[in-house]
Amino acid sequence: MIELIVTIKNKAGLHTRPAATIVKLAAKYECEFFISRDGMNINGKSIIGVMTLAAEEGAKLTLTFDGADEEEAAKEIVDFFERGFGEE
Amino acid sequence: MININDKSITRKDSITVEFFYEKTKRLFKLKLLSKSCDFSRKIFDQNLHRPGLALAGFVELFAYQRVQVLGNTELRYLNHLSKSEQKKSLENIFKFEIPCIILSNKNKPTTILKELAKKYKIPLFSSSDTTTKLTYFISDFLDDQFAERITIHGSFVDVYGAGMLFVGKSGVGKSEVALDLVERGHRLVADDVIILTKKGEGILMGAGTNIAKHFMEIRGLGIIDVERMFGIRAIRFQKRLEIVVELEIWDEKTHYTRTGLSEQTVLISGVEILYIRLPILPGKNITVISEVIALNYLLKHYGHDAAKIFQNRLNSRLKSKNAMAQRGIDYFEHDFE
Numbered sequence: 001m002i003e004l005i006v007t008i009k010n011k012a013g014l015h016t017r018p019a020a021t022i023v024k025l026a027a028k029y030e031c032e033f034f035i036s037r038d039g040m041n042i043n044g045k046s047i048i049g050v051m052t053l054a055a056e057e058g059a060k061l062t063l064t065f066d067g068a069d070e071e072e073a074a075k076e077i078v079d080f081f082e083r084g085f086g087e088e
Numbered sequence: 089m090i091n092i093n094d095k096s097i098t099r100k101d102s103i104t105v106e107f108f109y110e111k112t113k114r115l116f117k118l119k120l121l122s123k124s125c126d127f128s129r130k131i132f133d134q135n136l137h138r139p140g141l142a143l144a145g146f147v148e149l150f151a152y153q154r155v156q157v158l159g160n161t162e163l164r165y166l167n168h169l170s171k172s173e174q175k176k177s178l179e180n181i182f183k184f185e186i187p188c189i190i191l192s193n194k195n196k197p198t199t200i201l202k203e204l205a206k207k208y209k210i211p212l213f214s215s216s217d218t219t220t221k222l223t224y225f226i227s228d229f230l231d232d233q234f235a236e237r238i239t240i241h242g243s244f245v246d247v248y249g250a251g252m253l254f255v256g257k258s259g260v261g262k263s264e265v266a267l268d269l270v271e272r273g274h275r276l277v278a279d280d281v282i283i284l285t286k287k288g289e290g291i292l293m294g295a296g297t298n299i300a301k302h303f304m305e306i307r308g309l310g311i312i313d314v315e316r317m318f319g320i321r322a323i324r325f326q327k328r329l330e331i332v333v334e335l336e337i338w339d340e341k342t343h344y345t346r347t348g349l350s351e352q353t354v355l356i357s358g359v360e361i362l363y364i365r366l367p368i369l370p371g372k373n374i375t376v377i378s379e380v381i382a383l384n385y386l387l388k389h390y391g392h393d394a395a396k397i398f399q400n401r402l403n404s405r406l407k408s409k410n411a412m413a414q415r416g417i418d419y420f421e422h423d424f425e
Contacts, residue, residue, distance in 0.1 A: 027258070034241075039098025040281070040297075043241040045258035048280040048311065052299045062095060 002065040002074045007058065009084035014055040018085035023047045025077050031067025033077070044077075092356065096239045102130040103233055105188045105211050108155075116225050118190065118213045121197055126209040131155055131187045134230035136223050138162065142181045152184035155226065159219035163195045174200050182208045190226075192219040231288075236357050238284045243304075244277040244294050244327065245269050247382035251294060251327040253282065254378075256335035261368065263304050265335070267314075268375040270322045276314050277327045279304040284329060284356065292329040292359050331362045331385055333378065338367040348384075348395040 008014055014022075026033045026045045033044035035053060037060070042049035044063070055061055063081075065074045080086075106127035112118045137154040140162055158166075166174050182204055188211040191197060197205070197212060205212040215222050242255040243266035254262040263279055270276050278296025287293045296302065302315040302323045315323045332354050336342075344367055345352070354363040364381060368374060384394065405411045 032257075034095070036095035039096070039237065039239070041093070041096035041239050042281055043258055046241065046280050046305065048300050048303060048305050049241065052281045052297050054299055064095070 002063075002070050004063050004074065004078055005060055006063060006078060006081040007060050008055050009057070009081070010087040011057055012087060013057050013059070014050065014053060014085075016051065018080075018087075019047055019050040021080065021085070022050055022077060025080060026073065029065075029067070029069045029073035031065050031070040031073050033066075033073060034064045036062045036064070092238060092240065097357075098237050100234055102132045105129045105131065108188070109211070109213070112226070112229060115229065116215060116217065116222065118215055120211065121191075121214055122202065122205045122210070122212040124206055124209065125211040127211060129185075129187045129211065131230070134227065134234040136226055136230075138219075139181050140165070143177045145177070145180055147180055147184075150181070150184065152181065152186045154187070155230070156181070156186055156189045157192055157219060157223060157226075158189060158195065159192045160195065163191070163198070166198055166201065171200060174198065175204065178204050182210065186210060188213060190215060190222065192217060192222045232285065235286045238357055240282045240284060240356075241280065242282055243279045244282045244296075244329075245378075246275040246277060246324055246327045247378055248274070248386060250382040250385050251277070251330045252378060252382060253294065253329055253332050254335055255332060259307065260335045260337070261374070262335060263306055265374050265378060267304065267306060269378060270314060270318055272375065272379070273321070274379075275322060275324045275327075276302055276304070277324055278302070279314075286357050286359065290359055292356060292361065293326055294329045295326045329356075329359075329361055331364065331381060332356075333381065334363070334365045335368055335374065336365065338369050342367070347399075349399065 023045055035042055035044045035050065037053050037055060040053065042052060044050060053061065063074070063077065104127065108131055109118060109120065109127070133151070133154045135151070135154050136157050137151040138159060139150065139156050142150045143162060143165060166177065169177060178201060189205065191212070191214040194216045195214065197214070202212070217225070240253070240255065242253050243262040244251065244253045245266050246252070247269060254265055256262055266276055266279055277294055278300065279302070281297050281300055282294050283297060284292045284294050302313065303311055304314050305311050342365070344365060352363045352365075353360040362385065366374065366377065387394065
């Protein structure tokens with residue numbers, strides 16, 4: 001199991017477009033992927049879950065990957081967060 | 089199994105008096121009596137306290153961190169004291185960091201109580217409810233506020249009145265089953281993010297989040313609004329959790345129950361909930377099976393356990409000489425339909 005903390009970097013926060021991208025990226029992998037924030041632990045493969053987090057700029061999220069391909073999944077998804085979803 | 093870990097569980101350790109007032113003024117008709125008070129004071133405990141002994145001067149073990157309720161007895165006591173005694177008595181409790189004071193039973197605060205509450209900036213409320221009623225309502229409200237909350241990924245539907253939570257891996261079809269059930273007249277509580285709250289002992293109440301409400305994602309379609317689409321009959325805001333159904337792809341190596349004589353349960357926050365593993369197979373209508381699960385649960389609840397009845401019938405037959413099953417009808421009596 002891999003557990004990492006990421007920070008939302010873009011101004012608009014984790015809105016619909018990046019949420020959809022995260023879900024799409026996660027769906028490629030077999031491993032379980034959960035995102036948690038303040039006791040809300042949601043499935044990172046579900047768009048409604050990810051949108052429910054309502055993570056604004058600066059919010060800290062804990063990502064958990066668990067499964068055979070957890071390393072590859074973590075690498076790609078964390079990179080997407082690190083790039084601020086490719087936004088300002 | 090269901091994914092519950094420390095990250096899924098939250099419990100508030102305090103609420104501010106401001107939050108308490110915002111929520112309770114509507115529910116329990118609390119009235120604020122002192123305008124200048126410190127609303128950021130915190131409530132740390134779900135219990136209430138009637139500070140009779142503390143007012144009389146005995147402050148050892150005084151539960152000051154609780155909401156203080158002054159009923160008829162306490163006010164009668166204060167009123168029978170002289171002004172200086174009353175001031176001393178109230179300062180006994182005001183020197184502690186008490187969150188707020190509520191006067192029950194339409195009681196009016198004494199002048200000194202009002203003055204001191206202002207001086208110490210302690211929020212002072214009044215209620216027209218009797219002390220017993222008020223205590224019950226506020227305890228229940230605070231119990232809920234301080235209860236453990238668990239987020240679970242799944243779909244939660246009221247099926248014939250039984251609260252059924254579908255869990256399972258992403259993409260296994262939880263939302264699709266929920267949608268199918270809604271179409272057949274059952275009611276959606278929440279999809280995707282379910283928040284369970286422990287209520288009293290042995291009860292878990294489930295609800296959705298205030299963001300997702302009754303929205304749902306159907307793969308290949310996107311997000312749909314179930315309430316708008318199917319109307320008010322298709323939703324409900326809360327439901328007691330009674331059955332957990334885990335949907336999974338059929339696995340040959342897994343042993344699935346055949347008789348239903350022994351029930352499996354899952355422990356969530358110390359509450360035992362009926363747990364059913366449901367393998368998905370081609371040609372298997374999960375929606376109808378879900379309805380049957382709910383109906384069977386209701387039958388058992390009303391004392392009719394099909395598996396047990398069948399077992400008992402077999403056992404009594406095994407004792408007789410001619411035990412083998414015969415045709416269920418002795419003679420067709422000219423009925424050729």
